[in-house]
Amino acid sequence: MRRRVITTLMAVLFAILAAATAPRAAPLTAKQQKVLDYLVANWHKDTAVTGIDLAMEIVGGNYTPQDRYALASYIREHPEVHRVIRVFGWEPLALNPNEKLVARQLSWAEREKRPAPSLAELSHSLGTGPSAISDGLRMLERLGIIRRDPAAGGVRYRMGSRRYVHWEGLGRIDFMYHRVKVEGLKQLDTY
Amino acid sequence: MPTFELESLQGGNFSSKAVAGKVALVDFWATWCQPCIEEIPFWNQLQQRYGGRGFTVLGITVQSGWASDIRSDIEKSKLDIKYPTVVGNEKVAEEFGGVLGFPTTFLVTRDGQIYKRYVGQYPDKQKQIEADIQKLLSQKP
Numbered sequence: 558m559r560r561r562v563i564t565t566l567m568a569v570l571f572a573i574l575a576a577a578t579a580p581r582a583a584p585l586t587a588k589q590q591k592v593l594d595y596l597v598a599n600w601h602k603d604t605a606v607t608g609i610d611l612a613m614e615i616v617g618g619n620y621t622p623q624d625r626y627a628l629a630s631y632i633r634e635h636p637e638v639h640r641v642i643r644v645f646g647w648e649p650l651a652l653n654p655n656e657k658l659v660a661r662q663l664s665w666a667e668r669e670k671r672p673a674p675s676l677a678e679l680s681h682s683l684g685t686g687p688s689a690i691s692d693g694l695r696m697l698e699r700l701g702i703i704r705r706d707p708a709a710g711g712v713r714y715r716m717g718s719r720r721y722v723h724w725e726g727l728g729r730i731d732f733m734y735h736r737v738k739v740e741g742l743k744q745l746d747t748y
Numbered sequence: 749m750p751t752f753e754l755e756s757l758q759g760g761n762f763s764s765k766a767v768a769g770k771v772a773l774v775d776f777w778a779t780w781c782q783p784c785i786e787e788i789p790f791w792n793q794l795q796q797r798y799g800g801r802g803f804t805v806l807g808i809t810v811q812s813g814w815a816s817d818i819r820s821d822i823e824k825s826k827l828d829i830k831y832p833t834v835v836g837n838e839k840v841a842e843e844f845g846g847v848l849g850f851p852t853t854f855l856v857t858r859d860g861q862i863y864k865r866y867v868g869q870y871p872d873k874q875k876q877i878e879a880d881i882q883k884l885l886s887q888k889p
Binding site for chain 2 (some may be wrong): 640643
């Protein structure tokens with residue numbers, strides 16, 4: 558009996574500790590909230606699925622990758638904020654086009670059981686400078702979409718979960734929206 | 749056919765065991781997919797025509813949000829779905845062999861084997877599907 562009580566208490570303690578150590582998105586700053594407010598008002602209007610990067614540009618005011626990371630983490634943990642997050646997933650809304658292209662190359666390599674491409678290969682195939690590729694890798698890693706793996710070859714990253722290797726349909730990480738400009742409207746992403 | 753237990757739009761959970769021993773038409777659809785919506789009356793007809801003969805249609809709704817989102821869309825668009833419909837996910841789509849586009853429909857034999865996959869809309873699709881259903885139903889269990 559006593560042993561069972563101790564086991565139960567230990568289980569409860571572990572559950573509390575696990576919940577306490579799980580990453581939680583920090584509350585948004587007022588400046589970041591402006592971007593989210595813009596997105597919530599924009600999403601679903603004229604089939605808009607505008608990404609955070611474009612919204613930051615439209616709202617203006619020197620947003621940093623840290624702001625985008627905070628907003629990405631927030632929508633990942635709060636799908637109740639808008640249906641667009643629930644339908645398309647947070648990833649295609651959080652990543653910028655460069656990151657999606659980098660993720661696509663890494664995902665394809667892993668799917669086809671090839672070593673990860675090198676920085677030079679990524680830079681060459683995406684037509685982007687190595688520093689932009691490195692920035693993309695950094696953000697993908699922070700968001701848990703890729704993880705470091707010295708055995709992966711090339712840039713030494715693998716996808717962070719199996720779902721990113723075999724992912725089809727509109728909500729996949731590498732899905733590129735059409736960035737359009739309609740006369741009289743602000744730029745928007747659509748599918 | 750993969751085994752699964754998914755949230756039913758009719759309430760509660762729906763287990764793949766419920767279609768065991770039946771010829772099943774499994775339709776992966778999304779509430780924003782117009783061609784998928786256009787096929788619903790035909791699935792209703794099939795359900796009505798063959799439902800009593802060991803056949804069922806099962807709608808698996810994907811990329812359409814939570815059950816509450818889907819129910820609200822169904823209500824708004826006045827979709828009259830007369831067969832079990834569940835909330836799907838990436839896992840079940842992958843286990844069926846992947847859903848690259850909509851609509852993607854699978855016909856499953858009585859012993860749970862995927863008999864055929866139909867992707868998109870094309871001429872004679874409905875005729876083909878109905879002929880395939882009749883063929884599978886005519887085979888002895």
